[in-house]
Amino acid sequence: MATTNSIHDRVPLTGSSATIPRLGYGVYKSDDCRQSVLTALELGYRHIDTAQLYRNEADVGAAVRASGIPRKDIYIVTKMQFPVDNDVEKTLERMRESVSKIDAGEGDRKGYVDLFLVHTPASGPEGRQVLWKALEFLKAEGLTVDIGVSNYGPRHLLEMESYASVTPVCNQLEVHPFCQQKDVIPFCQSRGILITAYAPVVRNRRSDNAILVGIAEAHGKHPTQIMIKWSLQKGYLPLPKSDNRERMKANMDMDGWELTEADMADIETLDEGPKGAICPYPLNSP
Template sequence: MAPKYLTKDLVPLTGSSAKIPRIGYGVYRSVDCQTAVLAALSVGYRHIDTAQFYKNEADVGRAIKLSRIPRKELYIVTKIQYPVKDSVEETLESLKDSVQKLDSGEEGRPGYVDLFLIHTPSSGRQGREILWRALEMLKEGGGAVDIGVSNYGIEHLFQMDLYTSTTPVCNQIEVHPFCQQREVISFCRSKGIAITAYAPIVRNRRSDNPTLVTIGQKHGKQSTQIMIKWSLQKGFIPLPKSDNPDRMKANIDMDGWELTEEEMSEIDHLDEGQGGAICPYPLNCP
């Protein structure tokens, strides 16, 4: 039986009729992406997170086709980083190109992605507006069910009120015990914006942390699993990546056990603020 977190635990998105699976599978730096996605789908993942920047959208699309899993059972996310030639129309073409790679559609059904994100706020105030307008057009045309942002700080989200009445359904940011992003998360929650958590296991760089190791020993789990469980119990949507099928399974072995309030609080105390971040994206760039 597939784990509950993948098949049944779907999170409603504010302002959308769609629901997002509670754990996603990330493919950044996936070595053999098509094989990895096929393996991830076979162990039960149904939510795949890619990006134009990862240069593996076509591999993800091929794996989805080969899996023969009905499209409506999958949740596919991709991202665009910069507008094309400062043109909404040309940017829209780039979005459509991603959709085509991920889901070319079937007879009687056009292709679509479930969620298209702006990858980072780095293109500046005008660039972000162009990207958002193109995303709105993609959504209106049925190429994306929902649209959202990634690496957005409070200021970037505030600014959106100047050029749109559409609220992003999610903000995908780096979140794990060592970088807990409390301010931006609290702001997002006040607006109904879901948090998808990237690098949820800190790329395995902090798994020897004594607090995580001790809690893991109590539950018979690895530190990486403790970090994913913490993310879930915080209400985030973690996106662990692994090329290794055993690790893929371990990262979704989340049924039938819970961290206690005390353990959650111990992990809360591991926060190092921005100093604990491993990705250089500044949430406060202009």
């Protein structure tokens, strides 16, 4: 059976020659990040999402090296939250440190990450501009292939038009059936900004929802799998996190089956807007 948006797809990024694997693997609050990333890579995940905040960039780098998989076959994303002293050079230096923790390079090959994001718009207008300028320099230095944002609302993206020379390739948002980001996603899509979806299984906190349970039973799946499948069928790039090998496998079991139009319509009714978010919601920050 043909699968819509297979996890084996690599998705083009607007304005970039790079492509990004459709299914990601998140490492926020990973218990043993090095081992979990190694297991994820062994199972076939090829897109790893870390951040300075998670304090495990070095573990991700160590796992990638230990895996024996060529660096070019693994897509690595990291993020920085706040600028250093609102100073572009100091902020850039902190970004370079992240890159060298993840990939210090090898022989003649320079280390790099595939995508570096501004983690949150919460640093305010000046902070956002400093972070973006530093990312533009990081990209020009070849230390990141592409740059993007996370948790940006339309106002932050519009504001960027006044200072950005490079357009963000992606906006990483909390997206799942209970928080569908209907104000933000069409805005991003109209500008070619790809959506990567964090907390895609709502940290397993809503898996008892009757609609999801009903759909899961009809497909012989778990409600968390229904949430990931919904995300894929919507065209997003979900980033489920699990430290458990069986759940990592379950989160990849997405090919060869489809949610029906009726399933998708039922899931559409679950949206609670920003109230359905489980993480802090900085999309409206000034």
